[in-house]
Amino acid sequence: HALVRGIPPRAVMAELFGRRDGCSRGMGGSMHLFDAERRFMGGYAIVGETYPVAIGIAYGIAMRALDDVVICFFGDGAVNQGTFHESLNMAALWRLPVLFVCENNRYQIGTEIHRHSAVAEVWKRACAYRITAKKIDGMDVLTVYQASRDALAQIRAGNGPQLIECETYRFRGHSMADPGSYRPKVELKAFEQNDDPLNIAIAETVTRYPTPEELGAAGPDTIQRLAGHLDQGGHVSAEELAVMQREVGEEVDAAVRFAQDSPEPTLADAEAALACNRHGEVLV
The missing domain is CATH 3.40.50.970 (Thiamin diphosphate (ThDP)-binding fold, Pyr/PP domains)
Structure with a gap:
């Protein structure tokens, strides 16, 4: 939601790291x-x-x-x-x-x-x-x-x-x-495969449960479904999707590096936050 509103990924990441360059100056988390x-x-x-x-x-x-x-x-x-x-x-x-x-x-x-x-x-x-x-x-x-x-x-x-x-x-x-x-493996696998839990349960009588690694790599999740729509509709190619995925990964890595290099908030930052909007200025 923060990203959709236009907050830069590195400002979000810095906030998650509790750093001064975060969107809440490291005091929101x-x-x-x-x-x-x-x-x-x-x-x-x-x-x-x-x-x-x-x-x-x-x-x-x-x-x-x-x-x-x-x-x-x-x-x-x-x-x-x-x-x-x-x-x-x-x-x-x-x-x-x-x-x-x-x-x-x-x-x-x-x-x-x-x-x-x-x-x-x-x-x-x-x-x-x-x-x-x-x-x-x-x-x-x-x-x-x-x-x-x-x-x-x-x-x-x-x-x-x-x-x-x-x-x-x-x-x-x-x-x-x-x-x-607390979730049955049959249920989890059913959602990942977009299948009926009963069908999955029947199949499991002759096969094994997937490993945690296999579950983590399974789909279709929301992003995979969207990629499928775009590909089938001829809006983007598999190569373009791969480029997008690589660029997003690079942006996340850059945001992590930015957060790691950002300083921690100071006591003065905390005092300034307490004094902020003391007179009820309009925020929106």
Whole structure:
């Protein structure tokens, strides 16, 4: 999300390294990336805190009659927070320009959605507030693009907020410390091969489970599916895709080197941050 808003990769990487040249001057880290100049209003370590921030910004947009829309991203693990329903209610009541996007990977950190939610279909909750909502294949970039474009057009036309539930799947654990052992191997392999779990289970009676290395190299993931669309549609060649992949790898390597060479924040930086915007200047 930070990259989409135009934050340079090296500024993002430096922030992840906790360095002074990061977008939050090394004091935000992975949980608090922020860049008001690029209208990226940040991530929050507190689950569900994006909702009220989005509502506040959208209210300001509505008050100034601007043609802008707030896109509020959250995961399935945040939909049981009280602020979710409070914010949906306020957005619907005041017809605020907000697009709520739920990235539902089914496991939040490590608990499958049916174990923590009585209603596993997140999009249905928006219907209680008369908010237009839909569930789409979040693993298909073109589907997400089309659904988002349509929703944004409706919001800008004054038809109130909308919600999109992107049904996704997380191939790896929540973090490097999470082996993801709470998920059946059959399920993981089914999503990687885009096949029915029953078919996979039957096949496994005569074959072996893949190794972790094989699982890590399996697909199709979102990027691979997009590459397939582009190739089949004649938009790019395999050679052009290989060049893009190499260039992205080089850009990531350069960002890591930049972050490693960046200085650490000082006490003066921390004091300056405390004094920043003390008088409530407009950020957006």
